[in-house]
Amino acid sequence: MKIHKYDTVIVGAGGAGMRAAIEATKRSRTAVLTKLYPTRSHTGAAQGGMAAALANVEEDNWEWHTFDTVKGGDYLVDQDAAEILAKEAIDSVLDLEKMGLPFNRTPNGTIDQRRFGGHSRNHGEAPVRRSCYAADRTGHMILQTLYQNCVKEGVEFFNEFYVLDQLITEVGGVKRSAGVVAYELATGEIHIFQAKAVIYASGGTGKFFKVTSNAHTLTGDGQAAVYRRGLPLEDMEFFQFHPTGIWRMGILLTEGARGEGGILRNKDGERFMEKYAPVMKDLASRDVVSRSIYTEIREGRGCGPEGDHVFLDLTHLPPEQLDAKLPDITEFARTYLGIEPYTDPIPIQPTAHYAMGGIPTNVQGEVLADNTTVVPGLYAAGEVACVSVHGANRLGTNSLLDINVFGKRAGIAAAEYSQTADFVELPENPESLVVEQIERLRSSTGNERVAELRRELQETMDANVMVFRTEQTIKTAVEKIAELRERYKNVAIQDKGKRFNTDLLEAVELGNLLDLAEVMAVSALARKESRGGHYREDYPNRDDVNFMRHTMAYREVGADGTETVRLDYKPVVQTRYQPMERKY
Amino acid sequence: MATPVLDKADAAGSPEPGFADSPYITVTFRIRRFNPEVSAEATWEDFQLEIDPKERVLDGLHKIKWDLDGTLTFRRSCAHGICGSDAMRINGKNRLACKTLIKDISPEKPITIEAIKGLTVLKDLVVDMEPFFQAYRDVMPFLITKDTNEPTRERLQSAEDRERFDDTTKCILCAACTTSCPVFWNDGQYFGPAAIVNAHRFIFDSRDEAGEQRLEILNDRDGVWRCRTTFNCTDACPRGIEVTKAIAEVKRALITRRY
Numbered sequence: 001m002k003i004h005k006y007d008t009v010i011v012g013a014g015g016a017g018m019r020a021a022i023e024a025t026k027r028s029r030t031a032v033l034t035k036l037y038p039t040r041s042h043t044g045a046a047q048g049g050m051a052a053a054l055a056n057v058e059e060d061n062w063e064w065h066t067f068d069t070v071k072g073g074d075y076l077v078d079q080d081a082a083e084i085l086a087k088e089a090i091d092s093v094l095d096l097e098k099m100g101l102p103f104n105r106t107p108n109g110t111i112d113q114r115r116f117g118g119h120s121r122n123h124g125e126a127p128v129r130r131s132c133y134a135a136d137r138t139g140h141m142i143l144q145t146l147y148q149n150c151v152k153e154g155v156e157f158f159n160e161f162y163v164l165d166q167l168i169t170e171v172g173g174v175k176r177s178a179g180v181v182a183y184e185l186a187t188g189e190i191h192i193f194q195a196k197a198v199i200y201a202s203g204g205t206g207k208f209f210k211v212t213s214n215a216h217t218l219t220g221d222g223q224a225a226v227y228r229r230g231l232p233l234e235d236m237e238f239f240q241f242h243p244t245g246i247w248r249m250g251i252l253l254t255e256g257a258r259g260e261g262g263i264l265r266n267k268d269g270e271r272f273m274e275k276y277a278p279v280m281k282d283l284a285s286r287d288v289v290s291r292s293i294y295t296e297i298r299e300g301r302g303c304g305p306e307g308d309h310v311f312l313d314l315t316h317l318p319p320e321q322l323d324a325k326l327p328d329i330t331e332f333a334r335t336y337l338g339i340e341p342y343t344d345p346i347p348i349q350p351t352a353h354y355a356m357g358g359i360p361t362n363v364q365g366e367v368l369a370d371n372t373t374v375v376p377g378l379y380a381a382g383e384v385a386c387v388s389v390h391g392a393n394r395l396g397t398n399s400l401l402d403i404n405v406f407g408k409r410a411g412i413a414a415a416e417y418s419q420t421a422d423f424v425e426l427p428e429n430p431e432s433l434v435v436e437q438i439e440r441l442r443s444s445t446g447n448e449r450v451a452e453l454r455r456e457l458q459e460t461m462d463a464n465v466m467v468f469r470t471e472q473t474i475k476t477a478v479e480k481i482a483e484l485r486e487r488y489k490n491v492a493i494q495d496k497g498k499r500f501n502t503d504l505l506e507a508v509e510l511g512n513l514l515d516l517a518e519v520m521a522v523s524a525l526a527r528k529e530s531r532g533g534h535y536r537e538d539y540p541n542r543d544d545v546n547f548m549r550h551t552m553a554y555r556e557v558g559a560d561g562t563e564t565v566r567l568d569y570k571p572v573v574q575t576r577y578q579p580m581e582r583k584y
Numbered sequence: 585m586a587t588p589v590l591d592k593a594d595a596a597g598s599p600e601p602g603f604a605d606s607p608y609i610t611v612t613f614r615i616r617r618f619n620p621e622v623s624a625e626a627t628w629e630d631f632q633l634e635i636d637p638k639e640r641v642l643d644g645l646h647k648i649k650w651d652l653d654g655t656l657t658f659r660r661s662c663a664h665g666i667c668g669s670d671a672m673r674i675n676g677k678n679r680l681a682c683k684t685l686i687k688d689i690s691p692e693k694p695i696t697i698e699a700i701k702g703l704t705v706l707k708d709l710v711v712d713m714e715p716f717f718q719a720y721r722d723v724m725p726f727l728i729t730k731d732t733n734e735p736t737r738e739r740l741q742s743a744e745d746r747e748r749f750d751d752t753t754k755c756i757l758c759a760a761c762t763t764s765c766p767v768f769w770n771d772g773q774y775f776g777p778a779a780i781v782n783a784h785r786f787i788f789d790s791r792d793e794a795g796e797q798r799l800e801i802l803n804d805r806d807g808v809w810r811c812r813t814t815f816n817c818t819d820a821c822p823r824g825i826e827v828t829k830a831i832a833e834v835k836r837a838l839i840t841r842r843y
Contacts, residue, residue, distance in 0.1 A: 037713065039757050040659075040667040097738040100727030102746060102753050102789070109740030134753075140666065141753065148726040186706065215661040251664045332664060335683060338638075451650030494654030497621045500707040503654035 001431055002191045006031040007418035009180060009195035010411075011163045011222055014041030015139070015400065016382025017201030018146035019407030020414070021155045024199070027415035031193065033161040033182050035202075035217065035505075038147050042203060042215045043403065046139025047329065048116060048256030049131030050096075050404070051397035052089035056110045057129045062086040064122060065130065069398060070577050072118040072285045073356075073391020074532035074542065076235070076550065078573035081363050081387045085398070085405050092404040093132050101145040103134050104325075114325075115259040118285040118395040118584070127259075127283050131397045136254050136328045142400055160185040162505060164434045166198070166225045168375070169424050175369055177377035178424040180225075181434045185505065188498030190431050190438075196418035199410050200226070200359060200367075200380040201403075208513045208520075209352035209466070210458035213245055213252035217509075222384040224512035226359055227519065231369055232552040234386040234570070235357035236516065237524035238533045240394055241467050243289040245351025246336060247309040253329045253348060255396040257314060258282040260325050264293065265311045265345065266301040272310075277584035284584035287393040287533045290350040294467050303347060311345035350467055356394055356533060357523075358386040360552065360570070365410030371552065371570045377421060381410035388550065391572075392532020441507045446490030450507045453484050453491065457510075457517060460484075465524055470538045477521045485514050515555075522565040523551045544579050548572055608634040611691045613644055615656065616698035618705050626705070630694065637687035641674055641697070645681060658709040665822055668758030672709050673698045678760040678820040700763035702772060716759045719775045723783040723801055728794035745790035752785040752830050754823040761817035761827050773806045777817035777827045780808055784830040787843050799838050808834050 008024045010017050013034035024030040034041075053060040065086035070077045097103060097111060104112040113129040121128040134141040150157075165181040179194040202222035206214025227233050243264070244253040258264070264282050266272050276292040277284035284292075293310050296302060303309050314322060314330070319342045322330050330341045339346055359380040360368040367378040382403040389402055457480075464477035488511060495503035529543035530536050550570040557563055610632060618626035631648050642660055649656045658681070659669040665683035672681055674697055675689050681697075689695055703711040755778065762768050762776030783802055787795040802808040808831060817827035837843040 036661055036667075036669070037717075037757075040661045040669045042662060042667070044756070045662050045664070045666045094738055098727075098734060100786075100789070100791070102749070103738075105741055105743045105746050107743065109742050111738050137754070140756070144753070144755075151721050152724075152726040215667065216663060217661045249664075328666075335665070335685070449650075450654075495657075497619065497655070499619065499621050500657050500710050502657055503649070 002189065003194065004031065004191060005194045005423070007195065008197045008199065008414050009033060009193045010199045010201060011180060012041070012200065012202035012382070012384070013038035013157065014201065014203055014382065015043035015142055015146060015403035016407035016410070017199070018150050018155070019404050020199050020201055020381060020411030022146065022149050022153055023408055023411030024415040025153050025155045027412070028418045030415070031156050031158060033158045033163050033180070033193065035160060035162045035185070035221070037159050038150070038157060039143060041143060042218060043400070044140045044143040045213070045215065045252065046142070046400050047136040047252060047254035048259065049114065049133035049138045049397045050093060050142070050400035051116065051119060051130050051395070052093040052132055052401065053086065053130060054090060054093060054111060054113060054132065056106060057113050059121070060128055060130055062089065064120065064128070065089065067123050067577060068119050069389065069395055070391070071124070071582060072395040073393055074582055075544070075548065075577070075579040076388065076391030076531060076572055078388050079575040079577060080573050081389045083575065084363055085389045085401060088405045089401050092401060092408070096142065096145055096404065099145050099149045101134065101141050103132055114256060115283060116396045117255045117258070117283045117289070118280070119397070120280070124279065127280060131256070131259065133256065135324070136256055136326045139400060158182070161191065162508070163202070163221065163225060164437065164508065166229050167427055167430050168229050169427050171424060175375050176424045177375055178426050179430070181431055183434065183438065185500055185502070188501060190434055192426065192430050194423055194426055196421045196423055197377045197379060197414035199365065199414050200384050201382045201407060202384050204355045204383040205513065205516050206352050206355070208457055208461050208517045210462045211245060211248065211250040211349065212352035213242055213250055214352065219509035220512050220516040221509065222380070223358055224515050226367070227515060227555055230555060231367065231375065232360055232554050232568070233357060233519055234360035234550050234552055235388060235523070236355070236520045236553055237527050237551060238356035238392050239352060239520065240286055240354040240356060240533050241290040241350040242286055242353035243293055243350050244312050244348040246332065247347035247349050249336060250351035251332055251336065252351065252353070253312060253332065253346065254326070255286070257312060257326055257329060260321060261317050263313045264289070265313050266296045267303045267307065268301060270301070272296050272301070280584035285393055285395060287535070288584055290467050291535060293350055309347045309349045312348045313345040314341045315343055315345060352466070354394055354399060355383055356386070356388070356390040356392065358384050361385045361387055363387060363409070364413040365406055366413065377417065377424065379410045379414045381406040392534060437508065438504065441491070441493055441504055442496055444490070444492040446492045448487045448491045450491055450493065450510050453488060454510050454513070457481070457484055457513060461517060465521055467535060469524060469534070469536050471525070474521055474525045478518070478525060481514060481518045481521055485518065488514055519553045519565055523553050523567065526567050527551065548579065609637055609691060611635055611644065611686060612694040613648060614694040614696045615708070617708055619655070619707050635686055637685070637691060639686055640682050641684045641686065641689070641695070642670060642681040644686065657707045666756065668756035671700050671758040671760040671763070673700055678764040680758060680760065680822045683822050700759060702763045702769045703759070713759065715772060716762060716776070716778065719779040720757065720782055722775065723779050723798055724794060725782045725786065727786060727789065727792050729791065730793045739791050741790055748790070749785050749788040751825050752781045754825050755781050755785070756823060758822060760820040760822055764816040764820035766814060766816065767810050767812055771810070774810045775802065775807055777831060780831050780834055781825060781827055784834055787834065787837060795843055799834070802834060803838055808838065811835070
């Protein structure tokens with residue numbers, strides 16, 4: 001076992017982690033621990049753009065952007081945070097340009113902008129061009145640009161280090177972050193990183209679904225680490241299903257395709273979004289479009305022999321426009337479906353895409369231990385966190401924005417904190433939980449297999465807590481997850497070695513997914529209303545009287561060792577906007 | 585040689601999407617295995633599996649890892665050609681396993697899969713990427729400007745100037761190009777195509793002001809002149825970057841000092 005000491009430790013090297021690292025490295029001795037090489041992070045898969053009211057191509061302002069974000073989140077957004085997001089968007093985009101990001105340009109050389117779902121002129125009058133983009137590779141360009149600047153700043157990376165535990169020491173009755181425990185993939189060695197400040201930026205949890213745009217590695221490791229140490233997770237029932245995943249595969253096809261003029265059609269060729277969203281049509285918010293697609297499918301207007309998908313039609317767009325603006329997604333259609341998007345529509349279905357919920361933070365990125373108390377020295381930013389700027393449904397292009405705005409804020413806040421704070425004493429035997437977990441998996445002779453349990457988990461999540469939910473389906477999921485958690489105790493792996501043991505880590509990741517799936521399902525069961533990405537067929541309306549509040553889920557361990565999810569609630573911060581009926 | 589067989593029922597339950605309407609075929613994956621914890625020697629191992637020919641090589645590797653042999657080790661993440669984790673040598677050519685469909689690589693014959701060449705193999709298909717990233721870092725892969733007063737708004741750049749380096753911005757650092765280069769195989773000191781591609785991305789960016797420095801770095805004896813124009817790199821690039829052309833443009837810029 002090795003012990004390291006740093007002022008600031010960042011967990012994860014996607015967009016939020018590297019944006020934080022650029023700031024933290026300038027101000028404090030910083031280490032970035034990442035389970036992947038930084039450029040493998042899933043920020044690189046984001047396509048369509050990053051929202052900012054630059055007003056380069058038409059009138060726009062940050063207040064309109066704030067309103068759209070609040071409305072898009074079905075009023076569960078904390079409005080003070082959304083205002084910061086929209087205001088600081090402009091400098092965030094300009095920062096990236098100055099760092100070298102190759103944005104597409106207008107004829108006069110400024111950053112070009114395009115339309116995106118839910119972003120509107122003057123509070124919903126018509127779509128507005130707010131998304132700053134680089135073809136359909138905006139996430140790739142952000143990830144590369146941030147990595148390039150990390151190289152420039154000499155950021156210290158520990159690549160292929162899996163953070164498996166968060167160390168917390170109680171000092172005078174206050175929980176404080178003491179550091180993290182990491183597992184080095186190459187050697188199997190355990191490392192303790194003692195740090196004055198820790199920032200989680202480890203991304204989402206999408207792999208508990210089967211049809212998902214998420215990478216295999218998005219297993220909620222950060223959320224699970226803090227949850228197991230008694231810290232809450234906020235709004236985990238809110239998960240976004242992106243309308244246009246490649247049929248059956250889930251690979252993302254950007255909303256920018258509809259921003260460029262693409263149209264969704266059912267088996268009759270009808271542009272069905274006109275019925276559901278007369279103003280914004282195909283550019284309504286993602287929750288609305290995903291529900292509309294499934295309504296078409298359920299009512300028998302889906303395409304194909306099984307009627308289980310609809311079409312994304314780009315055939316009316318000039319091939320030059322597709323080549324220039326949507327080169328990657330058209331290539332995906334050719335590679336994976338053998339379809340030529342110039343002439344044929346692309347079969348799509350909603351795909352599990354983004355966790356709106358996560359580790360609760362305030363606008364400085366400080367992690368909350370309850371509704372109001374911060375955990376000194378602990379920060380989170382990006383998809384792992386819940387600020388909450390996305391509320392019940394995130395707008396497209398607001399996540400690339402979120403990682404830049406709140407990654408930067410968390411990086412600065414953590415580094416400034418670590419310049420004034422002292423190290424917190426490590427708990428006794430800090431490695432014990434991780435050592436026990438690893439040894440149990442390595443030595444287990446049980447008869448359950450990781451792949452089988454993961455398959456069953458993904459199938460139950462797709463079937464029961466996806467776009468449409470009811471009391472019955474959610475209860476089915478809760479019961480199935482409980483069964484899988486029980487069977488997980490008997491899981492065994494084949495690779496018993498120390499070197500690059502990815503068999504072992506897939507087992508660890510499955511444990512994380514099971515914990516988080518339980519939190520999601522239990523949170524969803526208790527929310528007896530429909531709001532944003534959480535749609536209950538048995539409670540189809542939004543209920544502001546009883547549910548205009550954030551869910552806070554805590555892990556409770558009983559005297560007999562049984563684990564349960566305890567739910568509490570936190571008020572929504574409302575400033576400018578009163579909840580209104582949500583129409584697009 | 586062990587030949588574990590995966591039956592159809594298991595394969596159909598895979599979390600990777602199946603295509604119900606298309607027939608499964610039996611394929612042999614012949615994989616170069618190496619685990620120094622077990623043996624100092626690398627060996628070939630055959631696995632037979634039932635797979636839909638429209639699935640990816642990565643799907644086949646997952647079927648093996650998840651249902652037959654959990655010790656099989658490879659890197660992967662996004663599974664659709666964006667993250668650059670799973671470059672490997674498939675039937676003798678460098679490709680991404682997640683972007684290569686079974687039907688496109690003669691599945692009637694055994695499909696050979698081995699680690700990319702020229703970097704030290706650590707276990708099975710996993711190589712030491714550090715020398716590759718060191719060469720990348722050596723070309724100063726970040727925008728360098730001399731103006732001390734940062735503009736308040738974005739720097740302007742014409743659409744034509746932006747287009748000039750578009751091709752090389754697509755690089756995902758998967759190392760397929762560099763590890764397909766015979767010069768790199770023979771001399772690991774050579775910067776290799778990927779580092780040159782990333783230098784090109786900045787040399788030809790109208791906003792950048794350190795082109796001369798980067799050209800001097802690549803003028804080194806391990807630099808751009810080592811390229812023998814075999815086009816392996818261009819063939820290998822999963823992003824369709826014209827790598828050899830980019831290298832030729834850097835060579836020309838070194839002669840003309842215009843870029």
